[in-house]
Amino acid sequence: MFTRASHGSAVPKALRRVLAGIAFAMVGCTSKVSTEDKIVKSKIPVSPLVTGSNVTKPEEVIPFSNDEAFDYISKSCGGCHGPEGLYRANWDVPARDKLTVGVLEGVAGITRAYQAIANKYDGNEGASPSAMPLGVDFVSNQSAKTDASRMLKWFAEAMPTVVKDANFLYPVDEKSGSKLVTTSDVKVSLNYKCKQVRTGISYLTKLTSSLYRRNPTSEEIALLGDEARTPISEAKRKQIASRIKEPNSPSQLEFQQVGLRTFAQKIADAAKINPAEIDVAAQRAAIQADLKDEFYQLLLKNYTTMPYRDILLLNKVMVTSNTAPLYENCAAPQQPETWSECNLNEERSNYFGTVGYLRAKPSSFLENGNNYGRAGSMFVVASGEALLPQTSGPVGVEVNGLPQCLTESTKDARARRNKIAIAGEDEPLTGPYGTMTVPGFGNVCQGCHVRRGLAAGSKVYRPFGKFGERLTEQVIDEACAAQTPGGECNFNDQNNSLYKDDLMEATAEDKANYVNASARFVTAAPAQKSRGAELDATEAVTATFLKSLLAETSDGARSCIPVDSKTIKEVNSIKEMSEFVVGTNGNVARGLARLIPKALAGTQVTNQEVIMAVNKASSESNGMLEDMIIAYLTTETFACQEE
Amino acid sequence: MKLGQSTLFSLAVTATGLMLGCTQRAPYSTVSSGGIAEPANKAAADAHAKAIFTDQSRDETRNLVGEKFRVKDSALLKGTLNCVGDDVNQLLTVPDDAIKTANGAGAASPGKERVVPFGLVAAGTSIIEAKKAELYDPDAEGRESSASPEATVNYLNAATLVAEVVAHNADVSTPNSKAYCRTAEAAKDLIIRCVPNVAEDSLKAVIGGKTIPEKMAEKCNEGASDAEKDLNSRVALASFLSSWTFLKSER
Numbered sequence: 001m002f003t004r005a006s007h008g009s010a011v012p013k014a015l016r017r018v019l020a021g022i023a024f025a026m027v028g029c030t031s032k033v034s035t036e037d038k039i040v041k042s043k044i045p046v047s048p049l050v051t052g053s054n055v056t057k058p059e060e061v062i063p064f065s066n067d068e069a070f071d072y073i074s075k076s077c078g079g080c081h082g083p084e085g086l087y088r089a090n091w092d093v094p095a096r097d098k099l100t101v102g103v104l105e106g107v108a109g110i111t112r113a114y115q116a117i118a119n120k121y122d123g124n125e126g127a128s129p130s131a132m133p134l135g136v137d138f139v140s141n142q143s144a145k146t147d148a149s150r151m152l153k154w155f156a157e158a159m160p161t162v163v164k165d166a167n168f169l170y171p172v173d174e175k176s177g178s179k180l181v182t183t184s185d186v187k188v189s190l191n192y193k194c195k196q197v198r199t200g201i202s203y204l205t206k207l208t209s210s211l212y213r214r215n216p217t218s219e220e221i222a223l224l225g226d227e228a229r230t231p232i233s234e235a236k237r238k239q240i241a242s243r244i245k246e247p248n249s250p251s252q253l254e255f256q257q258v259g260l261r262t263f264a265q266k267i268a269d270a271a272k273i274n275p276a277e278i279d280v281a282a283q284r285a286a287i288q289a290d291l292k293d294e295f296y297q298l299l300l301k302n303y304t305t306m307p308y309r310d311i312l313l314l315n316k317v318m319v320t321s322n323t324a325p326l327y328e329n330c331a332a333p334q335q336p337e338t339w340s341e342c343n344l345n346e347e348r349s350n351y352f353g354t355v356g357y358l359r360a361k362p363s364s365f366l367e368n369g370n371n372y373g374r375a376g377s378m379f380v381v382a383s384g385e386a387l388l389p390q391t392s393g394p395v396g397v398e399v400n401g402l403p404q405c406l407t408e409s410t411k412d413a414r415a416r417r418n419k420i421a422i423a424g425e426d427e428p429l430t431g432p433y434g435t436m437t438v439p440g441f442g443n444v445c446q447g448c449h450v451r452r453g454l455a456a457g458s459k460v461y462r463p464f465g466k467f468g469e470r471l472t473e474q475v476i477d478e479a480c481a482a483q484t485p486g487g488e489c490n491f492n493d494q495n496n497s498l499y500k501d502d503l504m505e506a507t508a509e510d511k512a513n514y515v516n517a518s519a520r521f522v523t524a525a526p527a528q529k530s531r532g533a534e535l536d537a538t539e540a541v542t543a544t545f546l547k548s549l550l551a552e553t554s555d556g557a558r559s560c561i562p563v564d565s566k567t568i569k570e571v572n573s574i575k576e577m578s579e580f581v582v583g584t585n586g587n588v589a590r591g592l593a594r595l596i597p598k599a600l601a602g603t604q605v606t607n608q609e610v611i612m613a614v615n616k617a618s619s620e621s622n623g624m625l626e627d628m629i630i631a632y633l634t635t636e637t638f639a640c641q642e643e
Numbered sequence: 644m645k646l647g648q649s650t651l652f653s654l655a656v657t658a659t660g661l662m663l664g665c666t667q668r669a670p671y672s673t674v675s676s677g678g679i680a681e682p683a684n685k686a687a688a689d690a691h692a693k694a695i696f697t698d699q700s701r702d703e704t705r706n707l708v709g710e711k712f713r714v715k716d717s718a719l720l721k722g723t724l725n726c727v728g729d730d731v732n733q734l735l736t737v738p739d740d741a742i743k744t745a746n747g748a749g750a751a752s753p754g755k756e757r758v759v760p761f762g763l764v765a766a767g768t769s770i771i772e773a774k775k776a777e778l779y780d781p782d783a784e785g786r787e788s789s790a791s792p793e794a795t796v797n798y799l800n801a802a803t804l805v806a807e808v809v810a811h812n813a814d815v816s817t818p819n820s821k822a823y824c825r826t827a828e829a830a831k832d833l834i835i836r837c838v839p840n841v842a843e844d845s846l847k848a849v850i851g852g853k854t855i856p857e858k859m860a861e862k863c864n865e866g867a868s869d870a871e872k873d874l875n876s877r878v879a880l881a882s883f884l885s886s887w888t889f890l891k892s893e894r
Binding site: 199201202204205206209210212213214215216221229262265266267268269270271272360377380381386601602 | 713715716718719721722723725726781782783784785786787792836837839840843892893894
């Protein structure tokens with residue numbers, strides 16, 4: 001353990017705050033989750049009231065209504081974290097009139113906010129995140145404690161995945177507080193009930209709008225029978241939704257052309273695939289268009305015969321004559337504008353190594369992003385969880401050491417120089433972006449960079465460039481354009497490398513690397529302050545150094561992702577990491593319960609009914625995508641009439 | 644069937660849309676009996692759009708601007724326009740005679756108006772493709788986001804323009820055409836075709852002595868000549884297609 005901040009420094013306090021802000025420019029994240037807000041209020045027995053040694057009947061906590069919850073957030077949190085507050089950076093509470101469940105789901109820090117209230121409710125004042133709201137004594141003010149419990153209950157019912165993610169991100173053994181944290185007495189509500197189910201015609205219109213982007217036909221309307229103008233039954237919903245599974249039927253064909261494509265392009269983030277400079281100019285648009293459909297074509301070929309999970313991990317890619325040359329040893333189809341299947345090499349492994357996937361998150365290890373986005377996107381695809389940057393970690397806390405398998409897998413400990421660092425007080429580098437430095441600078445960063453594998457992922461994806469191509473030392477040499485081997489780079493106008501600017505930024509004078517990184521960031525490494533009067537040694541980031549980082553990708557040193565406090569998963573390739581992240585059919589189904597509504601119904605929300613329905617369909621069908629889509633379309637949630 | 648708040652509201656806006664045909668339809672002002680439209684006026688269009696969303700009761704307004712309010716995005720809008728004609732691409736293509744001239748002096752074709760502002764798009768362009776961004780382009784949405792299309796003034800202006808072009812191109816004079824609306828039965832069929840889930844009661848409800856389809860038919864049939872009837876049919880059709888009843892998304 002070592003401390004990142006110090007006390008009694010000669011550096012002015014205001015300046016320290018600035019530096020601290022820079023230091024946390026890239027740290028940590030939280031997961032973005034969502035749930036439906038149409039939930040009938042329920043009274044669920046929670047924590048037994050303990051009186052001496054007697055246990056009385058369970059106390060009933062009635063969750064806040066949405067309006068009450070938004071009022072609570074606005075009043076209890078908004079004063080400091082709201083639009084006019086001083087601490088917006090910690091989490092940014094929207095104005096009261098903007099607050100909805102959907103809006104809150106998009107707010108970075110909502111999971112921490114929940115945990116802060118949970119810590120307060122639990123009486124765990126020393127925990128991280130700090131117990132909130134501040135300045136309220138729950139012992140003397142039972143009304144405030146009741147409100148907090150109702151707020152927590154609301155979270156559990158309206159945003160259950162926030163609660164789940166908080167439990168994942170803030171397990172007991174990761175608390176930095178002095179007390180053990182007790183679990184809050186909140187449970188996820190499973191008794192979702194729609195208030196008003198749509199009529200048959202209304203349901204059908206929503207279904208055809210979602211799947212086919214059109215109104216229902218008269219033939220489809222006729223299927224409704226006497227349910228056209230009455231609330232549609234589950235049996236009828238299933239009958240209509242299941243038509244997408246009838247082999248070679250018009251419904252199936254139209255689903256394949258429209259709904260499946262909409263879904264696939266959403267998962268593939270096709271909107272983010274842009275024309276690439278590396279391609280021949282005349283072909284850029286065509287390549288871009290084909291890459292947007294790359295994942296769709298893979299799904300189209302396999303979704304009726306193979307579990308969705310297996311498709312994600314399949315070592316195949318679909319190519320056209322435009323995109324085949326982007327892959328190693330891949331033959332183009334004979335006919336133009338047709339698709340053929342191609343085997344991916346070991347390095348690319350599966351969908352997560354395809355050019356389409358990589359170009360949707362353009363990045364390279366030469367940039368500060370360091371491929372974290374590509375690693376993080378695995379979680380979005382696999383389990384629907386967007387890892388959001390959390391750039392406001394607490395200052396002055398001790399930082400846990402990193403797993404040895406991580407520190408020994410790389411020497412990437414890059415960061416910016418702290419030019420005013422004081423020996424014995426400060427770190428010589430700040431603004432971390434290297435594989436080890438980001439998680440090494442704050443515990444909150446480790447939530448994603450260690451436990452969610454972003455650090456390991458940065459090494460796994462290091463062989464690939466921003467265009468999804470294989471990076472080689474030659475690319476760096478060309479970008480450097482040095483006159484002599486190992487000499488100074490020439491970033492002049494004659495240097496036309498597509499990586500010139502990246503290399504120039506990567507090797508800028510303000511960038512450096514810790515020399516003793518492995519020892520420095522490993523578990524129980526001594527703090528800078530206790531290491532005496534000399535700053536830790538650093539080295540310049542040069543083209544030669546960067547080539548040595550690139551060479552690490554084939555040196556066999558395996559990186560890792562801690563599964564829990566006792567288990568570590570070693571990963572050294574896209575294949576190994578994606579298999580770990582994608583996990584089981586069940587994990588994928590959990591993600592699809594978020595992604596299917598998002599892709600097809602255009603909604604950011606899901607709920608327990610959808611999660612359970614999709615999971616059940618996954619279990620019964622061994623993870624077939626079409627069955628999970630049918631399950632979603634059959635839910636009362638999908639059939640519910642919006643108020 | 645009990646009329647819910649949203650049904651009532653849909654009804655009200657439908658009626659508003661139909662009435663606009665003879666009074667304040669955006670982007671035009673009054674259409675004279677000679678069928679000459681006054682120049683487009685963006686301020687009027689904005690005012691029209693705002694009026695739709697502010698003239699309602701407080702609850703209805705909350706329905707419109709709240710989290711549940713969504714309009715059709717460009718793909719869904721395009722996908723539902725076959726309710727007024729089989730060839731949607733033809734309906735959406737901006738013809739020469741729909742574009743205003745630089746000085747506003749160009750005469751319109753009989754029974755039609757110049758509805759597209761000068762310089763906005765070239766003839767032959769699909770109006771939906773040209774206004775895709777304002778109409779919410781689902782293909783532009785990323786993996787981690789999902790647009791919840793709101794009825795902004797920009798959206799409504801763009802949707803109104805789409806409605807104008809479609810109405811301009813539609814066959815409103817042939818009795819068995821999908822866009823024909825000069826009888827109550829034809830108007831009712833058109834509304835149901837475009838909004839299959841419209842509440843039956845809302846089509847039977849009598850406002851000012853007439854049902855909505857009757858009112859629409861009356862407007863479509865107004866005029867002494869075929870050209871005038873065509874023009875008024877297009878006015879009514881455009882008003883309907885740019886109303887909340889049609890634009891509301893069920894997705």
